[in-house]
Amino acid sequence: MPKLQRFTNLFKGGVPEFNITLATVILALIIGFINPKFWTVSNWLTILRWFTGLGLLALGESMALIGGGLDLSVSAVASIVSMVFAYLIEFMGFNVVTAAIVALLIAAGIGLYHGLFVIAFSPPLPTIVPAFIVTLGSLILVSGLAVVMTHGWPIVISKEAATVASLSSTPVLFTIIAIGTIFIIFVQRYTVLGRFLYSIGGNMEAARVSGVPIHKTRILAFVFCSVFAGLAGLVFTSMLMTGYPGVAAGQELYAIASNAIGGVSLAGGEGSAIGAIIGALLMTVIRNGLVLMGVSPYWHDPIAGIILVVAVGIDLFRRTRGAR
Amino acid sequence: MGSGDGDRERILVMENIWKRFPGVIALKGVTVDVNRKEILGLVGENGAGKSTLLKILFGILKADEGRIIWKGREVEVKSPYHAMTLGISYVPQETLLAPNLSIAENIFLGFRLRKSYSLMKYGDIVEDASKLLSILDVSVDPMTRIRELSVAVQQLVMVARALAFNAELIVFDEPTSALGPRETERLLNVMLKLKERGISIIFVSHRIEEVLKVADRVVVLRDGKKVATFDNREKKVTLSEVVRAMIARDVKEFFPKEEVPIGEKIFEVRGLTGGKVRDVSFYVRSGEILGIFGLVGSGRTTMAQMIVGVRPKVSGEIYVNGKRINVRKPSDAIKAGLAYLPEDRRYQGLVLRMNVRDNISLPIISKLRSMSVSFLSPINRIKEEQLVKDHISKLRIVPPDPDKKTMYLSGGNQQKVVLAKWLASRAKVLILDEPTRGIDVGAKVEIRKLMVELAREGKAVVLISSELLEVLGMSDRVLVMADGRIVAEFKREEATPHKVMEYAVRSYK
Numbered sequence: 089m090p091k092l093q094r095f096t097n098l099f100k101g102g103v104p105e106f107n108i109t110l111a112t113v114i115l116a117l118i119i120g121f122i123n124p125k126f127w128t129v130s131n132w133l134t135i136l137r138w139f140t141g142l143g144l145l146a147l148g149e150s151m152a153l154i155g156g157g158l159d160l161s162v163s164a165v166a167s168i169v170s171m172v173f174a175y176l177i178e179f180m181g182f183n184v185v186t187a188a189i190v191a192l193l194i195a196a197g198i199g200l201y202h203g204l205f206v207i208a209f210s211p212p213l214p215t216i217v218p219a220f221i222v223t224l225g226s227l228i229l230v231s232g233l234a235v236v237m238t239h240g241w242p243i244v245i246s247k248e249a250a251t252v253a254s255l256s257s258t259p260v261l262f263t264i265i266a267i268g269t270i271f272i273i274f275v276q277r278y279t280v281l282g283r284f285l286y287s288i289g290g291n292m293e294a295a296r297v298s299g300v301p302i303h304k305t306r307i308l309a310f311v312f313c314s315v316f317a318g319l320a321g322l323v324f325t326s327m328l329m330t331g332y333p334g335v336a337a338g339q340e341l342y343a344i345a346s347n348a349i350g351g352v353s354l355a356g357g358e359g360s361a362i363g364a365i366i367g368a369l370l371m372t373v374i375r376n377g378l379v380l381m382g383v384s385p386y387w388h389d390p391i392a393g394i395i396l397v398v399a400v401g402i403d404l405f406r407r408t409r410g411a412r
Numbered sequence: 413m414g415s416g417d418g419d420r421e422r423i424l425v426m427e428n429i430w431k432r433f434p435g436v437i438a439l440k441g442v443t444v445d446v447n448r449k450e451i452l453g454l455v456g457e458n459g460a461g462k463s464t465l466l467k468i469l470f471g472i473l474k475a476d477e478g479r480i481i482w483k484g485r486e487v488e489v490k491s492p493y494h495a496m497t498l499g500i501s502y503v504p505q506e507t508l509l510a511p512n513l514s515i516a517e518n519i520f521l522g523f524r525l526r527k528s529y530s531l532m533k534y535g536d537i538v539e540d541a542s543k544l545l546s547i548l549d550v551s552v553d554p555m556t557r558i559r560e561l562s563v564a565v566q567q568l569v570m571v572a573r574a575l576a577f578n579a580e581l582i583v584f585d586e587p588t589s590a591l592g593p594r595e596t597e598r599l600l601n602v603m604l605k606l607k608e609r610g611i612s613i614i615f616v617s618h619r620i621e622e623v624l625k626v627a628d629r630v631v632v633l634r635d636g637k638k639v640a641t642f643d644n645r646e647k648k649v650t651l652s653e654v655v656r657a658m659i660a661r662d663v664k665e666f667f668p669k670e671e672v673p674i675g676e677k678i679f680e681v682r683g684l685t686g687g688k689v690r691d692v693s694f695y696v697r698s699g700e701i702l703g704i705f706g707l708v709g710s711g712r713t714t715m716a717q718m719i720v721g722v723r724p725k726v727s728g729e730i731y732v733n734g735k736r737i738n739v740r741k742p743s744d745a746i747k748a749g750l751a752y753l754p755e756d757r758r759y760q761g762l763v764l765r766m767n768v769r770d771n772i773s774l775p776i777i778s779k780l781r782s783m784s785v786s787f788l789s790p791i792n793r794i795k796e797e798q799l800v801k802d803h804i805s806k807l808r809i810v811p812p813d814p815d816k817k818t819m820y821l822s823g824g825n826q827q828k829v830v831l832a833k834w835l836a837s838r839a840k841v842l843i844l845d846e847p848t849r850g851i852d853v854g855a856k857v858e859i860r861k862l863m864v865e866l867a868r869e870g871k872a873v874v875l876i877s878s879e880l881l882e883v884l885g886m887s888d889r890v891l892v893m894a895d896g897r898i899v900a901e902f903k904r905e906e907a908t909p910h911k912v913m914e915y916a917v918r919s920y921k
Contacts, residue, residue, distance in 0.1 A: 274790075281787040283770060283777050290763035297722050297752065297760045298774045298833070299743035308787060357765045 112370045119377035139372040140265045145343035147272045148316025150364040155309040156289040156356030157219035161226035166321030166336040167234040174243035174331020184251045195318030203307030234333040243331035255326035272361040289356030349399045429478035438464040440636040451613040453627030457852030460633040501574030505586040507566040511559035516541035519573045544572040564595035583614040592708035632657040667885030672867045674699040679841040684728030687714045688896040696872035703887030711896035720745035720752040751839030761830040769800045769814035775837040803832040824855025843874040
């Protein structure tokens with residue numbers, strides 16, 4: 089392909105993630121121009137903190153979405169992990185590592201439960217139908233369980249405080265999100281699991297006929313999603329130094345939005361974690377920008393919503409226009 | 413009839429149509445005209461420009477140059493609905509009906525059922541639907557839901573809809589590919605009946621023999637140009653003439669079967685039962701092409717899918733190289749060296765949103781590991797690329813780009829990708845279910861040549877086809893299947909169309 093065509097191809101959606109990266113950069117420049125405080129180190133540390141949590145949720149969600157499914161419960165899983173983690177440390181004297189492992193195992197168990205439910209009903213239904221139902225149920229059920237644990241009281245972490253706090257120290261946060269991103273991207277693009285997942289999301293029946301293990305793969309996808317949600321829960325807990333049942337509340341929709349903006353099709357089989365993570369960055373930058381520009385907090389959600397619809401709309405338009 | 417050509421009024425003229433796409437000129441100044449009360453056959457290989465021409469007629473695409481003259485007046489067709497209101501109707505290959513609604517509702521959808529605030533008089537539309545259906549000799553209750561109907565009847569519902577819109581021109585796009593011989597006859601008769609009523613028809617199809625049975629004229633497109641018009645009013649035009657115009661090659665190359673040394677039995681099925689299939693047993697030898705012919709509904713696909721684990725079976729044994737294998741899911745079959753090329757490549761054959769490379773390597777991706785970490789094993793991209801490139805060139809897949817999403821390939825090339833993926837799996841036994849259906853003549857020949865090559869490599873090939881000439885032309889032995897049973901076996905020399913068909917059409921219930 090001649091060089092000029094390659095270059096313009098970037099803009100036309102040849103590499104879908106390019107457009108949103110560009111959008112993020114431009115947005116950052118605009119916000120930074122309006123309020124130079126945007127460029128301070130402390131602001132970028134704030135962005136990093138928000139971004140890590142949302143990013144982990146979005147990465148996990150991308151696994152569920154690419155396989156043709158959906159996970160609405162990620163915020164609830166983060167909550168229960170947060171509560172269990174804090175509980176084990178504070179009331180049962182576990183050390184940080186063991187508590188984290190147990191909490192993540194619980195998250196994995198929830199993912200397993202989602203996967204089993206989905207494969208029981210799909211085929212013949214498309215994956216997303218039972219996925220929507222079971223994860224919606226979990227969203228409510230698991231959040232409820234997180235609250236039931238202490239009748240709604242948060243668990244302040246006083247034991248092992250230093251270790252717990254270090255989880256959200258800047259270098260650790262950076263490492264977590266960097267490794268998480270690289271790992272998920274690697275799995276999706278370079279491993280057998282990734283290939284299976286894309287084929288199932290693209291055409292489950294053709295994948296089945298080609299010998300792809302459609303049940304095991306989807307279960308794994310849901311487990312990945314929940315474990316990453318659990319990791320987000322650990323990060324949030326560390327940032328608040330509290331086990332809190334409302335942690336990440338509402339974030340599941342932002343996680344899905346990050347994916348949608350990032351080009352991960354909600355129909356499955358398309359997009360990648362690269363897009364998801366850039367989408368998460370974009371959403372974080374937007375939120376940060378709104379705060380810096382002094383926009384009333386009540387307006388944050390509506391504005392984020394509008395941006396989401398516009399961004400996804402542009403992407404869909406670009407994709408369907410290719411049919412002409 | 414009596415009057416000369418000069419009297420015949422042309423109801424449609426598509427004049428000097430040019431259409432360019434990035435990288436290819438789809439139509440190069442094509443002029444096609446249709447007379448009143450005429451059936452015009454429109455044939456040509458995939459990529460010749462037929463579907464582009466139709467899309468322009470129906471307003472889905474806009475021509476770069478040229479005009480459309482309908483009933484003597486130049487028109488600009490804005491949308492398929494607009495075309496319908498003008499009197500030009502379309503019966504596509506895949507029926508566009510709402511499966512959960514009834515026949516009557518589908519016929520009048522968007523027509524009398526358009527003003528959402530007006531009350532519908534159900535009785536009226538049911539009665540009118542009945543009248544239309546009886547014109548077409550269909551005696552099904554108009555309140556029946558579409559999903560309960562066979563494909564053949566669904567098609568006739570679409571014709572009824574065209575009649576409801578007072579169509580003066582109906583375009584049939586590959587209408588017979590999913591129909592069996594009896595249903596095809598019925599449809600062709602319907603076309604003749606429509607012609608009697610004064611409706612013109614454009615019959616687009618790859619089934620040239622069928623087109624020649626009813627068409628008054630046949631137009632051949634090739635590479636975006638009109639290359640021939642045949643006058644077929646006497647029904648004397650031969651298949652050979654038309655095919656030669658289409659592919660500019662000799663039709664003897666149609667069925668390129670060659671003698672191939674046949675060895676030992678490498679595949680055997682015994683007592684296969686399940687669904688409508690009853691106690692099917694057969695064997696295939698190395699180097700052999702076994703043809704299985706049967707009408708639609710005879711159980712061929714069911715049988716094939718049970719063999720490879722796509723469908724569960726009730727009983728039956730499968731032997732590869734004399735060893736019994738246990739097939740419970742598709743990956744068992746693949747591991748044992750079996751391959752199944754599905755009848756419906758878009759549904760079961762390819763993941764259209766994935767590129768050629770990922771599709772080809774899918775069945776054996778777990779064998780292309782560079783390290784073994786179960787599901788998280790990284791893929792050996794180098795081995796994969798080599799494998800994929802080899803198969804792309806061996807099968808002459810066009811464009812030869814492993815990154816191209818398969819949904820952008822033509823039907824013939826898509827089929828080649830499906831074949832490539834099963835060849836890459838190093839299968840020893842290949843079961844090909846309608847491998848040349850819905851693809852252009854050139855690609856059909858290529859795939860048949862590949863079948864012979866596979867046989868020459870010592871593989872066993874099972875060719876399931878409803879194209880009688882194909883089965884007879886390509887097979888070393890022919891099995892006839894009907895009502896879920898194998899009812900006859902013929903050696904290549906003994907098989908004749910008449911004998912085979914005789915067994916195929918009988919009832920064995």
